[in-house]
Each structure stands twice: as C-alpha cells, then as structure tokens.
Amino acid sequence: AQKVxxxxxxxxxxxxxxxxxxxxYETRDTTYYLFWYKQPPSGELVFLIRRNSFDExxxxxxxxSWNFQKSTSSFNFTITASQVVDxxxxxxxxxxxxxxxLTFGSGTQLTVLP
Amino acid sequence: xxGVTQTPRHLVMGMTNKKSLKCEQHLGHNAMYWYKQSAxxxxxxxxxxxxxxxxxxxxxxxRFSPECPNSSHLFLHxxxxxxxxxxxxxxxxxxxxxxxxxxxxxxxxxxxRLTVL
Numbered sequence: 001a002q003k004v005x006x007x008x009x010x011x012x013x014x015x016x017x018x019x020x021x022x023x024x025y026e027t028r029d030t031t032y033y034l035f036w037y038k039q040p041p042s043g044e045l046v047f048l049i050r051r052n053s054f055d056e057x058x059x060x061x062x063x064x065s066w067n068f069q070k071s072t073s074s075f076n077f078t079i080t081a082s083q084v085v086d087x088x089x090x091x092x093x094x095x096x097x098x099x100x101x102l103t104f105g106s107g108t109q110l111t112v113l114p
Numbered sequence: 115x116x117g118v119t120q121t122p123r124h125l126v127m128g129m130t131n132k133k134s135l136k137c138e139q140h141l142g143h144n145a146m147y148w149y150k151q152s153a154x155x156x157x158x159x160x161x162x163x164x165x166x167x168x169x170x171x172x173x174x175x176x177r178f179s180p181e182c183p184n185s186s187h188l189f190l191h192x193x194x195x196x197x198x199x200x201x202x203x204x205x206x207x208x209x210x211x212x213x214x215x216x217x218x219x220x221x222x223x224x225x226x227r228l229t230v231l
Binding site: 004033035037042043044045046047050052091095101102103104105106107 | 118154155156157159162170172202204206217219220221222223224225227
C-alpha cells in the first residue's frame with residue numbers, strides 16, 4: 001500500500017513571503033516517483049515536477065524549489081517570494097510499482113494575500 | 115483546442131436522470147483516466163483506459179459506466195446517482211500506461227462539477 005500525507009490543510013501568507021508545503025509519503029517499493037501538482041481555481045491540475053526515488057538532488061525552478069529526503073520520506077515544496085497568483089491547492093502524489101496508480105495527498109490550500 | 119477538455123463544466127441532475135460526461139485529449143496520448151475529487155478528500159482514481167481498453171476499475175459502483183470509443187475520447191455515463199456522488203470529476207491523459215511504467219505525468223482537464231439533487 002502507498003500513502004501520501006499533506007498535514008497542512010490550509011496556509012495563508014502575505015505576498016513576498018516564502019512558504020513551504022510539506023509532503024510525507026509511504027511505500028514499500030524501492031522504485032517510485034513523486035509529483036507535485038497545482039490546482040488553481042479554474043480546476044485543472046497542472047503538473048509541476050516529477051522526481052524519481054534514486055535522485056535525491058534538490059531542484060530549483062525559478063521561485064519554486066523541492067527538497068527530497070528519503071531518510072524522512074519527505075518531498076517538500078518551497079515557493080520563494082510568493083505572489084497572489086500562487087494561490088491554489090497543491091497536491092503531492094506518489095507512483096510506485098506495487099500500487100500501479102498515482103496516489104494523491106489531500107492537498108494544501110495556499111492563499112497568498114496582497 | 116489544446117490539452118484536455120471536458121464538457122459540460124457544470125451539471126446538475128436528479129437521482130433518476132441519465133447523463134454523460136465527455137473528455138477529449140488533443141495530446142496524442144494512449145492512456146486516459148477518470149478521477150473523482152470530493153471536498154476535503156484526496157483525488158480518487160476511478161478508471162484507467164490504455165489503448166481504448168479498460169485496465170483499472172477501482173471498485174466503482176455500477177451507476178458509473180465509462181466508455182472509450184477511441185484514444186482521444188473518454189465518456190463517463192451516469193445513471194441513478196446518489197447525492198454523495200456530487201463532486202468534481204476530472205479527466206486526465208498520459209503518454210502511456212504500461213505495467214510498471216510509473217514515469218509519465220498526467221495532464222488534467224478542468225473537470226465537471228456535478229451536483230446530484
């Protein structure tokens with residue numbers, strides 16, 4: 001069985017603050033992939049990043065960065081200098097061989113206030 | 115049209131009605147998915163189609179009936195639904211869905227907001 005936990009249900013920050021969204025996962029497989037998706041108010045989920053279990057290098061893309069730590073089974077997502085347009089629900093997801101499907105966390109609603 | 119489109123965007127139906135949700139992908143993908151998103155719950159995978167064949171059915175009640183006439187189109191036929199079926203229904207596609215192939219990211223449509231009265 002696989003599981004993804006996003007303990008933060010809602011986060012509010014003021015524009016230009018940095019914010020970190022937490023993601024903790026569980027799987028017995030040694031090969032797996034982790035994903036982050038963004039769901040703006042329009043509804044569609046937008047793919048942000050994919051990371052495989054053998055690559056623990058952190059990644060930075062503009063104001064976004066991801067910290068993958070196998071030792072703590074975490075894949076956290078940081079937005080630097082947040083903007084109002086970052087307001088959305090963010091989902092962490094896990095794909096591993098035994099489950100044969102993408103398992104999503106319950107999501108974190110991020111609100112960035114002007 | 116680009117990406118994944120879904121119609122209608124909003125649907126209100128009674129418990130005795132029959133309706134269908136439509137999804138179309140313009141990405142040349144071979145796999146398509148239906149998800150259910152209820153308030154305060156994680157996305158639930160309902161069905162997976164790969165090359166027009168159903169490969170996953172996650173214990174979904176028979177009042178939901180999927181149809182995949184070709185690799186670009188996916189339908190979800192609804193009949194005798196219950197109020198608890200009210201949710202956002204999301205369609206997604208990916209390049210492939212192969213046994214053990216976990217790599218492909220999924221591209222999502224905007225969803226159909228369904229309300230069952």
